[in-house]
Every structure is written in C-alpha cells, then in structure tokens.
Amino acid sequence: MANWLGDSVMALPALERLRAERRDARIIAVGRWAPLLAGQAVADLQLPYPRHARERFAFGRSLRRERPALALLLPNSLESALAACWWSAARRVGYDTDGRGPLLTDLVPLPSPRRHQVDEYASLLRAAGVDADDDAAPAWKLGDQPDLRAEVDALLAECGAPAEARFVGLHLGAAFGSSKLWPAESFGRLAADLVRAGLAPLLLGASADEETYRAVAGAAEVPLLSLVGRDRPALLPWLLARLSCLVSGDTGVAHLAAAIGVPTVTLFGPTDPGLTAPRGTLAHVLYRGVACSPCFLATCPIDHNCLRDIAVEDVEREVMDAVIA
Numbered sequence: 001m002a003n004w005l006g007d008s009v010m011a012l013p014a015l016e017r018l019r020a021e022r023r024d025a026r027i028i029a030v031g032r033w034a035p036l037l038a039g040q041a042v043a044d045l046q047l048p049y050p051r052h053a054r055e056r057f058a059f060g061r062s063l064r065r066e067r068p069a070l071a072l073l074l075p076n077s078l079e080s081a082l083a084a085c086w087w088s089a090a091r092r093v094g095y096d097t098d099g100r101g102p103l104l105t106d107l108v109p110l111p112s113p114r115r116h117q118v119d120e121y122a123s124l125l126r127a128a129g130v131d132a133d134d135d136a137a138p139a140w141k142l143g144d145q146p147d148l149r150a151e152v153d154a155l156l157a158e159c160g161a162p163a164e165a166r167f168v169g170l171h172l173g174a175a176f177g178s179s180k181l182w183p184a185e186s187f188g189r190l191a192a193d194l195v196r197a198g199l200a201p202l203l204l205g206a207s208a209d210e211e212t213y214r215a216v217a218g219a220a221e222v223p224l225l226s227l228v229g230r231d232r233p234a235l236l237p238w239l240l241a242r243l244s245c246l247v248s249g250d251t252g253v254a255h256l257a258a259a260i261g262v263p264t265v266t267l268f269g270p271t272d273p274g275l276t277a278p279r280g281t282l283a284h285v286l287y288r289g290v291a292c293s294p295c296f297l298a299t300c301p302i303d304h305n306c307l308r309d310i311a312v313e314d315v316e317r318e319v320m321d322a323v324i325a
Contacts, residue, residue: 025069060083064088072093078098114275118138137279166199166244167199169248172213176250180250188216203228249307263282264280270294270295271296
C-alpha cells in the first residue's frame with residue numbers, strides 16, 4: 001500500500017476486485033494507512049509499515065515466514081521493491097520506475113500519458129492476472145461502530161456545535177506541502193459567508209495546522225467551530241460522515257469523504273485533477289489550470305496564483321449547490 005491516505009482510498013476498487021477474484025488467498029495489506037482499511041473486507045490482515053529501518057528488517061523477516069506468492073506493489077518506489085524482495089515474494093508486480101526493474105518479476109510499463117491513480121492500480125491488478133475495471137469509484141463502508149459515533153458526538157459537543165447544525169467541513173492542511181493550501185484569508189471569508197447562510201463551518205486539520213486555523217479565524221471575524229488537531233485516523237471516517245459538504249485542497253481527506261458519499265469541493269492547484277481528483281457523483285473540483293500548473297512542487301516559487309485565483313464566491317456557490325441538492 002502507498003503511504004498516503006488518498007492513494008490508499010483510491011486503491012479500494014483494485015483491492016475489492018483482488019478479494020473477489022482470490023477468495024481462497026490470504027491477503028495482507030501493508031502500509032501506513034492499511035489499519036484504517038480493517039472494516040473494508042479487502043484483506044485478512046492490515047499491517048502498518050514500520051517507520052524505522054531496524055523495525056522494517058524484523059517486520060520483513062516475519063513476512064518471509066508467510067512465503068508470499070505475490071507482492072502487488074502499489075507505490076512506484078524503489079523501497080517497496082526492496083521490501084518485496086526481502087519478504088521473498090515469488091512474484092513482484094509493479095510499474096517499471098525508480099530504477100527498480102531488476103527487482104521485479106513482472107514489469108509493467110508506466111502509462112504515457114499518465115492515467116488516473118485508480119485506473120493505474122487497475123492496470124497493475126490486470127498485470128497480476130486479475131480482471132479489473134477502469135473508471136471505478138472508491139466506496140467506503142462505515143459499518144456499525146457506536147463507540148466511534150459517540151466519540152464524534154462528544155467532540156462536536158465539546159467545541160460548541162449545535163445538535164441540529166448542517167456542518168460544512170473546511171480542511172485547512174495538506175501533508176504534501178504549502179503549495180496545496182488555499183489562502184487562509186479565503187477560507188476565513190468563506191467561513192463567514194457560510195455562517196451568514198445558516199450553515200456551520202467546521203475547521204478540520206492536523207495539529208500542524210493550528211497557525212492556519214488562527215489566521216482563518218482572524219479573517220472570518222466571527223466565532224468558528226474547530227476540531228483542528230483533535231481527531232484521529234480511526235475517527236476520521238465517522239467525523240466526515242457527519243458533514244453536509246467538505247471543502248479542501250487535493251488531500252486524502254477529500255478522497256475519503258467522497259468515498260463515504262459526502263459531497264466534496266476539492267481545490268486543485270499544483271497537482272493534476274485528471275490524475276488524482278476524488279471520484280464519485282458528489283465529487284466536485286475547482287481548477288484554474290494556469291500556465292504553470294500542474295507543477296507538482298511542494299512549495300510555490302512564485303505567486304501561487306493557481307490557488308489564489310480560485311474565488312471565494314465560486315467555492316461558496318459549489319458548496320451551496322451541494323448542500324441544497
């Protein structure tokens with residue numbers, strides 16, 4: 001599995017096909033976000049990939065005992081191919097990138113031009129001998145976990161949210177880098193407009209987004225609800241399910257929300273929506289396609305007009321359309 005939440009969500013259609021076609025197989029999902037897939041019925045085990053080299057060595061030694069028949073490498077990294085070799089996987093299927101060709105038994109040419117990540121995963125699956133459909137949309141199963149639902153209720157109550165509120169999540173951060181961030185002033189103006197429209201903007205993000213939260217709150221000049229830094233991975237699907245809409249940059253949270261069935265408005269700037277836009281009938285994208293975009297740079301070296309040019313009024317219109325629908 002990939003190390004990013006969005007890629008892990010986009011892998012769901014391929015994993016579901018693999019599970020359906022290989023019901024007798026013991027499937028182990030390995031990756032940073034793999035444990036979040038525990039309720040999705042796509043693998044028998046969901047194991048986090050260790051962060052440190054020494055731990056990875058011991059982890060790989062335990063996987064060697066499984067004598068894996070196949071390692072399906074969703075990341076395009078050299079590291080993933082080295083790991084599959086250490087696990088003694090009989091077949092190692094992956095894209096021929098990052099100089100890792102000699103480590104793979106089944107080399108798949110990287111598509112040119114590149115395709116949407118969901119479809120590239122489907123192509124890998126076909127290379128492994130499993131039928132897979134293109135143009136699939138990930139679908140997330142929430143299941144029945146009253147303890148997590150109650151924890152979300154408690155968090156919302158603690159931040160002063162009215163029980164009858166229609167929440168619009170404003171996710172402020174992006175692990176990729178600052179180039180994916182819509183300006184805090186724009187988020188603040190949007191939040192104030194949503195309050196005036198009778199909606200309840202709910203600020204979301206990691207602990208690292210606290211400074212952005214303060215800037216957004218200052219720009220809004222109205223009291224805002226915030227859970228920035230207060231959720232956790234296992235709780236995230238249940239929190240997103242409470243939203244009437246989510247506004248965010250190109251982040252994994254947008255993919256998870258769309259897979260749950262929450263309307264999303266995703267703001268693209270330095271990355272290509274043709275490759276990584278959330279999929280689903282309720283997923284909406286705003287992208288200006290300026291001359292320097294997509295650049296795929298983590299930090300903008302110039303004026304960041306790819307995201308600055310996305311007007312608050314345009315985002316608000318998309319949100320209102322989604323909420324009213």
